[in-house]
Amino acid sequence: MVKLSVNLGNNLSLANPVLTASGTFGYGYEYDDFFDVSSLGGFIVKGTTLEPRQGNPAPRMAETPSGMLNAVGLQNKGVEYFVSNIYPKLLKYSNCVIVNVSGSSVEDYVATASRIAQLDHVAAIELNISCPNVKKGGMGFGTNPDMAAQVVDAVRKVYSKHLMVKLTPNVTDITAIARAVESAGADSVSLINTLLGMAIDAERRRPMLSTITGGLSGPAVKPVALRMVWQVSHAVKIPVVGLGGIANATDAVEFLLAGASAVQIGTANFIDPSTPARVLAGIEDYLRRHNIDNVNDLIGSLIV
Amino acid sequence: MTKYRADLTVLSSTDVAQDFTLLRVSTHDIDPVIAPGQFAELRTVTPTGNLLRRPISIHDYDPKAHVLSFLIRRVGDATKAICRLRPGDKLDTVFPLGNGFPLDKAGNRPLLVGGGVGVAPLMLLAKQLISCGASPVCAFGAKTESELLLIDEFSRLCPVHISTDDGSKGIKGFVSDLPLFSPSELSSFSSVMVCGPTPMMKAVNNRVASSSIDCFVSLETMMACGIGVCLCCVTDTQEGNLRVCTDGPVFNTKSLKW
Numbered sequence: 300m301v302k303l304s305v306n307l308g309n310n311l312s313l314a315n316p317v318l319t320a321s322g323t324f325g326y327g328y329e330y331d332d333f334f335d336v337s338s339l340g341g342f343i344v345k346g347t348t349l350e351p352r353q354g355n356p357a358p359r360m361a362e363t364p365s366g367m368l369n370a371v372g373l374q375n376k377g378v379e380y381f382v383s384n385i386y387p388k389l390l391k392y393s394n395c396v397i398v399n400v401s402g403s404s405v406e407d408y409v410a411t412a413s414r415i416a417q418l419d420h421v422a423a424i425e426l427n428i429s430c431p432n433v434k435k436g437g438m439g440f441g442t443n444p445d446m447a448a449q450v451v452d453a454v455r456k457v458y459s460k461h462l463m464v465k466l467t468p469n470v471t472d473i474t475a476i477a478r479a480v481e482s483a484g485a486d487s488v489s490l491i492n493t494l495l496g497m498a499i500d501a502e503r504r505r506p507m508l509s510t511i512t513g514g515l516s517g518p519a520v521k522p523v524a525l526r527m528v529w530q531v532s533h534a535v536k537i538p539v540v541g542l543g544g545i546a547n548a549t550d551a552v553e554f555l556l557a558g559a560s561a562v563q564i565g566t567a568n569f570i571d572p573s574t575p576a577r578v579l580a581g582i583e584d585y586l587r588r589h590n591i592d593n594v595n596d597l598i599g600s601l602i603v
Numbered sequence: 604m605t606k607y608r609a610d611l612t613v614l615s616s617t618d619v620a621q622d623f624t625l626l627r628v629s630t631h632d633i634d635p636v637i638a639p640g641q642f643a644e645l646r647t648v649t650p651t652g653n654l655l656r657r658p659i660s661i662h663d664y665d666p667k668a669h670v671l672s673f674l675i676r677r678v679g680d681a682t683k684a685i686c687r688l689r690p691g692d693k694l695d696t697v698f699p700l701g702n703g704f705p706l707d708k709a710g711n712r713p714l715l716v717g718g719g720v721g722v723a724p725l726m727l728l729a730k731q732l733i734s735c736g737a738s739p740v741c742a743f744g745a746k747t748e749s750e751l752l753l754i755d756e757f758s759r760l761c762p763v764h765i766s767t768d769d770g771s772k773g774i775k776g777f778v779s780d781l782p783l784f785s786p787s788e789l790s791s792f793s794s795v796m797v798c799g800p801t802p803m804m805k806a807v808n809n810r811v812a813s814s815s816i817d818c819f820v821s822l823e824t825m826m827a828c829g830i831g832v833c834l835c836c837v838t839d840t841q842e843g844n845l846r847v848c849t850d851g852p853v854f855n856t857k858s859l860k861w
Binding site: 321323324329330332333345354356357358359360361362364365366367369371374424489517518566568569570571572573 | 605606607646651652653654655656695697817824825826827828829830831832833834835836837838839843844
């Protein structure tokens, strides 16, 4: 029997290291027809803000080589709607439900986190200080170590459960941001959010996205994500959750080898909605083939 | 309605016009409940390695024979690769998706309006309306005669009125120029259900807007997931940005900001 459970600290123990990335998995139930969502270590629901947000105008998406750009802009109905209408539907899941929280100001983040703190069935918050698609806040907090620490510190004061902080790759040195949020009290870091990119329709001489630039995800970003997970896992003591272009179990194992204690499946959910289940089965198969009986022995075990 | 992801076996791939293919696949032992106007997300390996699925209208479905049909316009690498599949090949399919045309709001004499490949979902719609006792009438427009698709098949089901931009078949002009849309003729219809290019659907809606008849349109946008999670395919409505994939693709035009 292979042991798959991983502990991310501060009472966040996952039955296995497979999570799904915020904004690619809705609220979980959209995937009920495709596989048993509770079989995953957990799932991270769509970015939630204090007030409802309409997001950006269409077009919000462009397909690019081995990837896609999006410019959704955190469209959601706000935390009160989440609490009243969506949270009750999440009680049926037996695994870890994690809520991604975003905001335009420190006060926004604190107010939203305080509300989420009242929900027993939410195991953790993933603090999104890395959305590239909003004008105010978002990535602004995640590109400056002092501002990143400030928002994490403020949320830490009102949220005692596990606090995961999602980092942006759009920085010169991601380890500086990781260390700053670790010092401010983050229990774990997840990386990477999307890479800022752009696509152009040459025939029409126009940008493909309404916002001109957007966030790049999918297999195209995997090497960048792996590099950053490797760097951050050597720079901080808190667990690292790796994401960026994971489409199969081999990709996931690469992240675990690089130092991630868990992984998130993102864009691949759009292409094959059963990807997380396939990745989980494939990790188990990999461990058996390599005679490893505990997934924790794989984490950070890259031979260099 | 349960959604499935399955590798369906291609039964036939037939070019019905230049750039248009009728693809028939077997749903094997799956018994999906399919409403006319729903779509599927299709994917196959392409030479350029396209990542995303392509949302394609369900053209027809025969539940007894387990045969699902798509009428596909070959536009880019992905749709071309899908249409190159041969009998026996597998087609990676997520289906059925979205909300179809509201049969309960169609009434006794619905007018089905198709532009170009937009006739695709109207086949299953016409069949189901007829089986419910309604008497649909079709109005189809295309750039030119060679892009009028499956007219004979539709004509076997119900009356078909035709327009072409160049006058090569039917009246010369847009489908919204057909005499059917004059106020006196339009009043004989119980509803209008449209699928086609957005400018054509807007033109039809403009003709219908002055009447009390409901006009339902099937929107086409770029999509990623098709199941309501990525929020990439939104359209601006009276209720704010709604997802074309799961809130639509069929909308009453009164709810759209047109």
